[in-house]
Amino acid sequence: MLETFISLCGAANTIHDSYNKISGIFKSKDNSHLEYLDRIASGIERLSDNILYAPNMEAVRDITQNRQRKIDNFREVKESLEPLQKAVGSEILSSAIILTPDKMQIAMQKSPWEILLDIRPVSLSNSPNNPDMIPIVFEHDGVQYVGWQMRGTLPMLFDCTYDELLVPETEIQITSNKRKPGDIFRDRLKNGNDGPEMVLIPAGTFRMGEKQSVHEVSVESFAMGRYPVTFAEYDYFCEATNREKPNDRGWGRDNRPVINVSWYDAVAYTEWLSEQTGQQYRLPTEAEWEYAARAGTETDYWWGNDIDKTKANYNSNLGHTSPVGDYDANPFGLYDTSGNVWEWTCSEFTYEYNGKEKQCVTEASRLSIRGGSWDDFARDVRSAGRTATATWASGSPGS
Numbered sequence: 001m002l003e004t005f006i007s008l009c010g011a012a013n014t015i016h017d018s019y020n021k022i023s024g025i026f027k028s029k030d031n032s033h034l035e036y037l038d039r040i041a042s043g044i045e046r047l048s049d050n051i052l053y054a055p056n057m058e059a060v061r062d063i064t065q066n067r068q069r070k071i072d073n074f075r076e077v078k079e080s081l082e083p084l085q086k087a088v089g090s091e092i093l094s095s096a097i098i099l100t101p102d103k104m105q106i107a108m109q110k111s112p113w114e115i116l117l118d119i120r121p122v123s124l125s126n127s128p129n130n131p132d133m134i135p136i137v138f139e140h141d142g143v144q145y146v147g148w149q150m151r152g153t154l155p156m157l158f159d160c161t162y163d164e165l166l167v168p169e170t171e172i173q174i175t176s177n178k179r180k181p182g183d184i185f186r187d188r189l190k191n192g193n194d195g196p197e198m199v200l201i202p203a204g205t206f207r208m209g210e211k212q213s214v215h216e217v218s219v220e221s222f223a224m225g226r227y228p229v230t231f232a233e234y235d236y237f238c239e240a241t242n243r244e245k246p247n248d249r250g251w252g253r254d255n256r257p258v259i260n261v262s263w264y265d266a267v268a269y270t271e272w273l274s275e276q277t278g279q280q281y282r283l284p285t286e287a288e289w290e291y292a293a294r295a296g297t298e299t300d301y302w303w304g305n306d307i308d309k310t311k312a313n314y315n316s317n318l319g320h321t322s323p324v325g326d327y328d329a330n331p332f333g334l335y336d337t338s339g340n341v342w343e344w345t346c347s348e349f350t351y352e353y354n355g356k357e358k359q360c361v362t363e364a365s366r367l368s369i370r371g372g373s374w375d376d377f378a379r380d381v382r383s384a385g386r387t388a389t390a391t392w393a394s395g396s397p398g399s
Contacts, residue, residue: 118147315376
């Protein structure tokens with residue numbers, strides 16, 4: 001009877017005989033069907049413009065498709081869907097989320113962190129922006145998560161085809177724009193460990209450079225590492241990729257900024273993070289770096305025009321690098337934007353600003369580095385301070 005009802009949901013005579021037996025989620029691009037159901041049936045809840053929910057769920061059905069499936073424990077699934085829907089503020093209902101084969105359910109109970117990609121708490125849901133990524137909702141230690149897996153990988157992992165999951169016609173879009181500027185977050189690596197701590201930088205326009213080279217640059221919102229990359233983070237990358245760990249000069253590793261890495265090393269690290277998290281990581285452009293370092297200021301340093309050893313690690317005050325976070329963060333929440341270690345960008349170095357600093361390059365003989373280091377003069381650690389170094393160099397710049 002339910003099959004007939006769904007197929008003929010616009011026919012009044014069928015509906016009036018059947019609406020009391022309605023039990024399910026109904027999804028249709030034809031909103032008139034849903035409006036009619038909403039009028040005649042009691043207890044129906046509208047989940048979104050395109051979706052209705054009837055209590056006591058026994059079947060999942062997409063009006064645009066010709067198949068339906070029985071599922072168990074729908075109330076638990078609905079409880080997972082509702083906060084996800086609220087978090088993203090748009091339609092997220094997916095048969096792929098609701099209906100998972102038994103083998104997939106069993107596997108996720110064992111270790112979802114080894115199976116799914118880009119796992120985040122529901123409140124921080126973020127799509128990998130890849131239409132072949134399939135979303136899966138699950139719960140772990142009382143926290144609801146949404147993870148993703150490649151469409152083509154599902155058959156290999158769970159001996160099932162994605163067709164069995166009743167793919168909805170509309171593409172699911174869960175984006176990171178629900179985060180607010182200043183929000184701090186971490187993407188999760190494939191093994192469940194946290195990636196580097198990131199800060200969401202707001203979009204804006206600023207005056208870049210100094211003296212004759214000053215010009216106005218607009219920057220889109222982006223996320224940037226809260227701290228320079230540490231030895232602990234980079235050493236883990238080296239272990240995972242069988243790379244030789246860089247020399248720390250005897251100054252210590254752990255939460256000290258990594259040193260002695262080339263531009264190619266730094267790029268390899270960002271590419272590894274992208275592969276591990278399902279998100280796009282890269283070095284910042286020179287414009288992005290200066291915008292983030294200035295954090296809305298136009299003075300020599302984000303705190304003003306004067307500097308001393310309480311503000312930053314520079315001019316060989318300590319004789320070595322210092323642990324990240326030892327000095328105050330700028331208004332965007334970023335640490336060590338002045339001194340400690342030079343930081344790579346993805347912009348080719350040019351002597352005159354001409355707008356090209358906004359572009360990322362994949363190959364160049366000299367790249368711009370920013371921020372100055374522990375042994376540089378005050379002039380070099382200004383927000384506008386800049387120099388160039390060879391891409392193969394493995395000196396003091398951090399990544």
